[in-house]
Amino acid sequence: MGKRHQRKMLRLMESGEPVRLAVTIGTMKEFTRLAFIAQQFGYAYENLLQTGQGAGVLWLVPDPDPQARTLARENRERYPHAAEGGPLPPLVPEALELLKARMVLDLERQYSAKTRMALVLVPLTLGSLTLGLEFGEDMASVLTVAGGFWAAMTALLSVLFAAGRRSVARYAARLRAAGFTPVTDHDGRSRYVPPSGRLPGHGDPFAG
Template sequence: MLRLMADGEPVRLSLTMTTMKGLARLAFIAQQFGYEYENLQQGGQGVSVLSLVPDPGPQARALARENRERYPHAAEGGPLPPLAPDAIKLLKARMLLDLQRQYSDRARLALIVATLTVASLSLGMEFGKGAASVLTIAGVCWVSTAALVSVMFVISRRSVAKGTARLRAAGFTPVTDHNGRPRYVPPGGRLPGHGNPFAG
């Protein structure tokens, strides 16, 4: 990541087998070297796409110069700046909200219903014998999984509320991007990147 950041261009990392905490730590380290978190999206096959952009603010520039001097071998696997748990928690909250709002509730519901229907019918055809048996198995699978999905939706809403409260308490400001998606910007209202990346 630090080697990619060396040319001062926006960076997109496609990562698999990682945790939200790990992603937040990456974004925090990027901040220590003049970049800032822009967005996190879920790609196909469990890939998380983390977007980082240069931070043009004078404080970010000064911090980056200081850390490049103090940690000259960071990009080669050398020592890194110490982690700040509170800052990482805020980054994690922003990332979770961005992931959960990547799609609208309606779009997510439509995708889940379609996936459940196909998966349930596939199981019914695999284990059932005759149309009635196939439909019975498929129906039981669909209803059982739909109940689990409903619980997951409730947990997701609670997670959104918790993350929103954490960010508001830290002085983050709610904005709406050009896709109509709610986002949060750091105290002071500064948006990530050069200018307003949420402009149409």
């Protein structure tokens, strides 16, 4: 995980305000670890949005829960140099898996199924035509090459989408088993509320 992102996030959290952290090239592993560290210092994961190839924006908000505030206070005492790249609380695999499940579902529901399909099929169609023009000698061969490539890639995408749906179902089942409850947010997306029964809220985790 990039130390730079972690230091930046912890410094931003010192304000006690909601944090928006943009990561230009980030993996799911990095995002989950960042969110886990934020939880150790009084913040709650709110959302993850994809902005480009490998890029994303992690949204974090102060957690007003008394247990979260107590944990944050204890960890600030134990790890006083965390924001300068010092030692951090140890990672907990179970907590990381739950964060990953929430993030995968948030990314899956960032766009509707029709929008995701359009985002894939438009460049695929253009790429197929380009390939056909590159290797075809006449209009018939251009269409044959382009159509064959398009059909093969569409079949592959169908398999990948089906695998993605199965993966989403597994993550949703994991969250429900952990006590998370599905709700609909103000954008009409299905989100999962933590066992506390509250969506991430505001409040200064550094107060007191």
